[in-house]
Amino acid sequence: MTDFKRDGSNLAYCPPVEKWDDWVELDPEAWPRRVEKHYDLVPTVCFNCESACGLLAYVDKENGKVIKFEGNPMHPASRGRLCAKGPATINQIHDPDRVLYPMKRNGPRGSGKWTRTTWDEVLETFGSRIRKAIQEGRGEEVMYHVGRPGADFVMERTLQAWGIDGHNSHTNVCSSSARLGYLLWHYSDRPSPDHANARFILLMSAHLESGHYFNPHAQRIIDGKMAGAKLAVMDPRLSNTASMADYWMPTYPGTEAAVLLAMAKVILDENRFDSAFMRKWTNWEDLEVDGFSAKGQSFESAIDALKKHYAKFTPQFAEKESGVKADVIVKIAREIAAAGSRFASHLWRGSASGNLGGWQPARALMLLHVLTGSVGTEGGHNLNAWNKFVPKPYKVPPPQTRWNELLYPQEWPLCTHEMSFLLPHFLKEGRGRIEAYFTRVFNPVWTYPDGFSWIEMLRDEEKVGLHAALTPTWSETAWFADYVLPMGFSSERHDLMSQESYAGRWIGFRQPVNRVLRERKGEKFEYTYQSNPGEVWEEDEFWISLSWAIDPDGSMGIRQYFESPYRPGEKLTVDDYYGWMFDHSVPGLPEAAKKEGLTPLQYMRKYGAFEVTRDVYKQNEKALSEAELVDSKVDPSGVVTKSGKAIGVVVEGKPVVGYNTPSRKLELFSKTMADWKWPEFTLPEYYRSHIHRSAQTASLGEPSEDFDPTYAPKVEWPEHAKGDVYTLLPIFRLPNLIHTRSGNAKFLYEISHKNPLWINPEDAKRMGGIRTGDLMKVHTEIGYFVLHAWVTEGLVPGVVACSHHLGRWRVNKDDQVERMSSAWVDLKEVGKGQWKMRQLESVLPYDSPDPETKRVWWSDAGVHQDITFPVHPDPVSGMHCWHQMVRVERAHTGDRYGDIFVDTNLSFAVYQRWKALARPAPGPGGLRRPLWIPRVVRPADSAYYFK
Ligand code: SF4
Numbered sequence: 001m002t003d004f005k006r007d008g009s010n011l012a013y014c015p016p017v018e019k020w021d022d023w024v025e026l027d028p029e030a031w032p033r034r035v036e037k038h039y040d041l042v043p044t045v046c047f048n049c050e051s052a053c054g055l056l057a058y059v060d061k062e063n064g065k066v067i068k069f070e071g072n073p074m075h076p077a078s079r080g081r082l083c084a085k086g087p088a089t090i091n092q093i094h095d096p097d098r099v100l101y102p103m104k105r106n107g108p109r110g111s112g113k114w115t116r117t118t119w120d121e122v123l124e125t126f127g128s129r130i131r132k133a134i135q136e137g138r139g140e141e142v143m144y145h146v147g148r149p150g151a152d153f154v155m156e157r158t159l160q161a162w163g164i165d166g167h168n169s170h171t172n173v174c175s176s177s178a179r180l181g182y183l184l185w186h187y188s189d190r191p192s193p194d195h196a197n198a199r200f201i202l203l204m205s206a207h208l209e210s211g212h213y214f215n216p217h218a219q220r221i222i223d224g225k226m227a228g229a230k231l232a233v234m235d236p237r238l239s240n241t242a243s244m245a246d247y248w249m250p251t252y253p254g255t256e257a258a259v260l261l262a263m264a265k266v267i268l269d270e271n272r273f274d275s276a277f278m279r280k281w282t283n284w285e286d287l288e289v290d291g292f293s294a295k296g297q298s299f300e301s302a303i304d305a306l307k308k309h310y311a312k313f314t315p316q317f318a319e320k321e322s323g324v325k326a327d328v329i330v331k332i333a334r335e336i337a338a339a340g341s342r343f344a345s346h347l348w349r350g351s352a353s354g355n356l357g358g359w360q361p362a363r364a365l366m367l368l369h370v371l372t373g374s375v376g377t378e379g380g381h382n383l384n385a386w387n388k389f390v391p392k393p394y395k396v397p398p399p400q401t402r403w404n405e406l407l408y409p410q411e412w413p414l415c416t417h418e419m420s421f422l423l424p425h426f427l428k429e430g431r432g433r434i435e436a437y438f439t440r441v442f443n444p445v446w447t448y449p450d451g452f453s454w455i456e457m458l459r460d461e462e463k464v465g466l467h468a469a470l471t472p473t474w475s476e477t478a479w480f481a482d483y484v485l486p487m488g489f490s491s492e493r494h495d496l497m498s499q500e501s502y503a504g505r506w507i508g509f510r511q512p513v514n515r516v517l518r519e520r521k522g523e524k525f526e527y528t529y530q531s532n533p534g535e536v537w538e539e540d541e542f543w544i545s546l547s548w549a550i551d552p553d554g555s556m557g558i559r560q561y562f563e564s565p566y567r568p569g570e571k572l573t574v575d576d577y578y579g580w581m582f583d584h585s586v587p588g589l590p591e592a593a594k595k596e597g598l599t600p601l602q603y604m605r606k607y608g609a610f611e612v613t614r615d616v617y618k619q620n621e622k623a624l625s626e627a628e629l630v631d632s633k634v635d636p637s638g639v640v641t642k643s644g645k646a647i648g649v650v651v652e653g654k655p656v657v658g659y660n661t662p663s664r665k666l667e668l669f670s671k672t673m674a675d676w677k678w679p680e681f682t683l684p685e686y687y688r689s690h691i692h693r694s695a696q697t698a699s700l701g702e703p704s705e706d707f708d709p710t711y712a713p714k715v716e717w718p719e720h721a722k723g724d725v726y727t728l729l730p731i732f733r734l735p736n737l738i739h740t741r742s743g744n745a746k747f748l749y750e751i752s753h754k755n756p757l758w759i760n761p762e763d764a765k766r767m768g769g770i771r772t773g774d775l776m777k778v779h780t781e782i783g784y785f786v787l788h789a790w791v792t793e794g795l796v797p798g799v800v801a802c803s804h805h806l807g808r809w810r811v812n813k814d815d816q817v818e819r820m821s822s823a824w825v826d827l828k829e830v831g832k833g834q835w836k837m838r839q840l841e842s843v844l845p846y847d848s849p850d851p852e853t854k855r856v857w858w859s860d861a862g863v864h865q866d867i868t869f870p871v872h873p874d875p876v877s878g879m880h881c882w883h884q885m886v887r888v889e890r891a892h893t894g895d896r897y898g899d900i901f902v903d904t905n906l907s908f909a910v911y912q913r914w915k916a917l918a919r920p921a922p923g924p925g926g927l928r929r930p931l932w933i934p935r936v937v938r939p940a941d942s943a944y945y946f947k
Pocket of ligand 1 (some may be wrong): 046047048049050051052053078081082084085086087213214215216655
């Protein structure tokens with residue numbers, strides 16, 4: 001046996017690339033005999049969250065079976081390391097309950113009756129329906145609705161080739177509020193923090209355990225900490241991340257912007273800000289506040305106006321609002337100022353996604369970066385667009401000239417993403433219908449608020465003509481589809497991905513492991529489903545084939561985008577698509593491949609990832625080239641324009657790229673907000689969330705002078721709601737679960753399978769001595785759910801919490817369901833719009849070809865809380881404000897664990913109350929939304945105007 005050194009310096013890290021064709025390990029099942037097993041190691045990319053970490057599939061040379069997944073050391077972002085969900089891919093691909101063949105319903109929608117069909121029949125059915133809709137000018141009735149994207153640009157290109165405005169996404173229940181806060185400053189809607197080189201890191205998310213790109217980010221946060229950086233975490237809940245921090249700031253939910261602005265005030269008042277940076281890179285000259293206009297005034301007078309404006313945000317005021325001690329606020333503000341350009345932070349979901357006005361914490365956080373000059377710097381805040389690389393495919397279609405009001409309705413002109421969670425209400429209001437609907441790795445009945453309204457929409461064939469659920473697993477939404485179409489997991493599909501994981505740009509290539517290995521050995525496949533389990537397909541080939549089915553003879557102009565660049569008139573293959581892109585659109589890749597005697601495609605198949613560059617800082621300072629300056633003009637504010645579009649800005653006499661904002665600078669002052677009817681929000685501000693204590697008092701009909709109904713309507717409790725009022729935090733992630741597709745991943749569910757109600761001991765006492773395990777009833781504005789209590793000091797008093805990752809359910813007991821993660825339920829509509837659900841049987845071990853299913857030892861599937869939440873569209877960002885005001889009491893006699901009740905008539909009424917607070921378009925010039933604000937699958941400029 002090897003003598004291992006105690007410091008681990010002689011431990012193997014990951015199998016070296018030169019041994020991937022024949023990696024040898026001892027067979028653990030043969031122990032204590034030393035039997036060697038030989039493996040092919042094939043790189044691919046994890047599909048279990050947005051991080052896109054590199055996986056290595058271990059394929060047994062004897063039988064061609066994938067036996068495990070570990071990290072790919074050649075992947076620049078994940079560097080060979082994975083979270084629990086990466087290796088659990090093995091459970092997903094061998095799941096005996098997964099969808100293996102295309103299935104078609106043969107009873108009423110939702111009846112659970114299915115028969116197997118063929119891919120050809122699917123293509124013919126959808127191809128002809130979509131063709132007819134497009135030819136009749138009803139392209140908006142075709143909608144693609146994505147849950148977890150897992151690929152860059154393929155769908156944008158496909159939908160634009162079809163000429164429709166049909167892309168819908170889950171983003172408005174996920175991250176749009178934070179995105180608005182960021183993009184108002186600099187156009188990019190996400191940060192790319194350089195944690196590894198930071199001196200101070202402030203997390204308003206749980207990035208050591210979850211959150212966006214968390215495995216790659218967690219590694220860099222720890223790198224930063226090991227190099228001496230301090231870590232502060234602002235979170236009402238003691239997350240695992242907060243437990244690792246130097247400072248935990250447990251805020252009362254929704255008050256985070258007050259704390260951040262108090263920190264800004266300290267930095268301003270104590271003159272600790274980077275005045276040279278602010279003078280050079282903010283649009284301070286546009287500032288108009290409290291009667292002061294900076295036009296023609298000095299920079300110092302603008303700073304004085306800012307100091308006066310933020311004078312109300314004293315640390316004491318912030319303490320009163322948030323509960324975070326004033327002296328802690330001051331201390332951290334000073335540490336942030338001391339870190340200067342090496343201050344990194346992240347805000348994603350959390351306070352941004354939970355609260356009314358959740359876009360303001362992101363905006364206030366950016367103010368701290370601007371004050372410290374930590375934008376675009378080593379160790380600071382960089383822009384996602386600088387660190388994410390999306391190569392251009394061959395033949396990009398022109399933008400669509402149509403606008404779909406079901407996606408971007410006029411009430412929310414500043415929403416960064418589609419108002420997807422309101423779709424059932426839009427159809428109920430008669431705003432349109434859907435002819436062909438694709439839900440793709442997406443389970444809105446379960447993951448969205450107000451899931452019963454989704455059921456009502458999906459079962460109505462007038463509203464939704466034809467629905468295909470593209471999914472690897474059965475789900476609550478697939479249940480109400482007409483077709484369930486099996487899509488592949490990490491090792492069964494092609495995709496190209498890139499994320500802003502660190503100070504560098506990279507691409508990762510997901511590939512179907514069996515197909516790649518068998519083709520290496522000389523076999524040939526026309527389609528990936530021929531080498532996958534059952535007839536599991538990959539989406540690239542599905543969309544290519546569907547496009548041919550829509551336009552079989554090319555007369556609609558669609559097919560041309562799905563023909564091979566190498567064999568004119570023949571169908572595009574995945575090798576054509578990615579091979580062309582790697583040859584032409586990834587700088588440095590052809591040269592790197594050539595050095596090894598490979599084509600770029602062979603290189604990507606061999607390594608699975610490629611780092612494009614590390615030259616990513618201060619992209620705003622890039623000089624405009626002479627060619628770019630030809631025929632350009634400079635306006636009085638210094639903005640450089642060409643053909644009527646801004647392309648840069650003159651800074652200190654030099655024309656540089658700047659930022660993609662109207663002023664081409666960081667927008668301290670947003671004229672856009674004033675132009676679009678929100679003049680009170682031209683600067684970063686704090687206003688109270690819909691769950692603020694003043695709103696709670698008002699909901700009980702008690703006098704509440706502080707309650708301001710300008711932005712959130714007063715809550716109206718249904719008759720049955722009793723008990724004290726609390727704020728429910730419903731959106732924290734469990735680090736090892738993945739919403740729907742981890743359903744039958746035993747390695748994950750045996751770690752987490754309960755989502756109890758977190759209650760602070762003070763509150764437990766106030767409620768009459770609640771103890772862990774007691775049965776509680778939680779009332780929302782539209783219904784209730786029943787679950788167990790967990791008494792813990794891990795969150796602030798006045799707040800309860802419940803993870804949204806659990807509570808899966810199934811209507812069928814055994815067939816076409818996921819048995820390991822869901823409770824078998826009785827689901828009934830007991831009156832018009834009144835829904836009841838009761839658990840009949842919890843999780844049990846069962847026989848299947850996978851021995852793991854007999855080893856299921858737990859019985860709890862959790863409780864589905866999201867389905868009891870009404871929609872709360874933020875009047876500005878449009879994002880669903882997830883936090884709920886709830887009333888909590890002990891369960892009554894007759895209540896059972898997992899009981900759920902909802903009245904969708906009430907949910908429609910709540911929707912109407914929130915909608916009334918929005919300030920609809922048109923904006924200046926008859927625009928539907930500002931031209932400069934990005935939009936997913938952006939249409940032509942002409943479509944932005946009301947006709
Ligand atoms: S963080 Fe985990 S789930 Fe996400 S891609 Fe990486 S290994 Fe997969």
